[in-house]
Amino acid sequence: MLALLAPGQGSQKPGFLSPWLTGWDGADRATAVLRDYSTATGLDLAGLGTEADADEIRDTAKTQPLLVGAGLMVSTFLPVDKADVVAGHSIGELTAAALAGVLSPEAAVTLAGVRGREMAAACALEPTGMSAVLGGVEADVLERLDALGLTPANRNGAGQIVAAGPLPALAKLADDPPARARVIALQVAGAFHTPYMAPAREALGAVDVTVSEPERTLLSNADGTAVTSGADALARIVRQVTAPVRWDSCQATLLELGVTAAIELSPAGTLAGLAKRAMKGVQVVTVNTPDDLPAAAALIAEHSSEASS
Numbered sequence: 001m002l003a004l005l006a007p008g009q010g011s012q013k014p015g016f017l018s019p020w021l022t023g024w025d026g027a028d029r030a031t032a033v034l035r036d037y038s039t040a041t042g043l044d045l046a047g048l049g050t051e052a053d054a055d056e057i058r059d060t061a062k063t064q065p066l067l068v069g070a071g072l073m074v075s076t077f078l079p080v081d082k083a084d085v086v087a088g089h090s091i092g093e094l095t096a097a098a099l100a101g102v103l104s105p106e107a108a109v110t111l112a113g114v115r116g117r118e119m120a121a122a123c124a125l126e127p128t129g130m131s132a133v134l135g136g137v138e139a140d141v142l143e144r145l146d147a148l149g150l151t152p153a154n155r156n157g158a159g160q161i162v163a164a165g166p167l168p169a170l171a172k173l174a175d176d177p178p179a180r181a182r183v184i185a186l187q188v189a190g191a192f193h194t195p196y197m198a199p200a201r202e203a204l205g206a207v208d209v210t211v212s213e214p215e216r217t218l219l220s221n222a223d224g225t226a227v228t229s230g231a232d233a234l235a236r237i238v239r240q241v242t243a244p245v246r247w248d249s250c251q252a253t254l255l256e257l258g259v260t261a262a263i264e265l266s267p268a269g270t271l272a273g274l275a276k277r278a279m280k281g282v283q284v285v286t287v288n289t290p291d292d293l294p295a296a297a298a299l300i301a302e303h304s305s306e307a308s309s
Contacts, residue, residue, distance in 0.1 A: 001084040002303040003254055003262040004099055005271045006071045008090030008245075009064060010186065012057050016267045017049025017070055019289035026290060030073055037069035040106045041113035045069045060123065060189050064091045064116030065109050071095040071265040072105045077293055078263070082300045085217040085226075085257060087250045089271060090154070090192070091115065093221050093237055101215035102233045114207055115241065118200035123190030125199070130154075130164040130188050131173060136181030144178045153193040157248035158277035164191035193244050201241040209234065217257070224249025247271075251278050261303055263287060263296050 020030045031046060038045045048057055048066050057063055071088075072095055080086075080099050088096030091112060098108035130153060133141050141161050145152055148169040154162035163173060163183075174183045190196060211230030218227045220236045224246055227233040251274065254262070261283040264272045268286035275284050285296050 001257055001259045001261075002082065002300060003259045004075070004080060004083045004086045004096070005262055005264045005275075006086070006088030006092030006095035006099070007067065007264060007267060007270050008088070008092045009060070009067065009188070009192075011267045011270045012063055012067060013267055014052065014054050014057065015050055016288070017046065019291075020073065020266075021046060021050060024290045026077055029076070033073045033076055034069060036106070037065070037073070037109045040110045041065040041069070043113065058187060058189075060120040061113075061116045064119070065112040067091055067267070068095045068098075068112040069109045070267065072098055072108065074266045074287055075099060077290070078287075078296055079300055081215075082304050083216060083263075085219065085254065085259060087219040087254070088221075089247055089250075090221065090240075090245050093240060095265070096218060097233055097237060099216075100218035100227075100233070102211050102213070102218060102227075102230045103209065107209045111204065111207060111209060111237070115200065115204050118203040119192065119197055119241065120189060122197050122200045126190075126196060127167045128165060128191035128194075128196050129167050129170055130162050130186045130191060131170050132184045132186055133161045133163055133173070133178065134182050134184065135159050136178040140178045141181060144173065148172055151191070151194040152244055153191065154245045155248045156245075156274055157251050158274050160274070162186070164194045165196075166191075193240070193242065195242050197241045201238060204241060205238045219250045219253055221245045221247065221250065224251075224253040226253070247274065248278070251275065254282070255279055261285075261299050263299060 034046045086096040086099045094108045097103045098105050150163045150165040153164035177183045264286045272284045272286050
């Protein structure tokens, strides 16, 4: 089985879209697709992906629609209909919903724009943040977070849990981490995937959008299960704003389903790294530039031939 994976916030890099917009025969098409998505979001996505510096594309209001728009643009150069299952990390879940046919690409980037703006506004209400906890015994890490009033906002597997909550509590975590663990403060605006994002969840839930039934298996960040209806997929995407991301559960489900190969869409690398540690034996191809398309296409063709034999 073949999976398509869409990365989340933090995977972006300055200029990551530049190779797609100049110097190859698909540049005009890529530019046109991003122009349409820019109209839907009210942002210059091409400019953000080619000219903006790290600080500008760290802005939640800009980063989230940029990531969804970029992933969906790249997907237009691949036969995504050959994929068996799709999954996305955090904001990448909107990309995945579009790849599964639940949302139109325009609806996905529009929702990403609303989500990003509203989460940025929610971050401004109270000083909160996020820190990655690497290593340690999972039970000890979770116990320490609970004692400090912090939320395990991302449980990524491979010994990585992201804590979120008030800055003073995160400072205490850094000063006294769990045994055999290290803590790295993340450059984000606030405590994503926690109750601090409740205003953003309410605003996102108020957006009127048309949904369709999934055309392929779509995994939910809530618990890693397959979503069975378009309405449920949208409801989960809305709830996810204040709920932890269980990427560890998504990876477990991918293995249970029998996934043997995966393609991570641009800006790729983060999910591939997690997969290589937690999904050993699964072949992973990252697509960051047009030069990566042949390898991805070959993997899809190989999977398709195996499925038909």
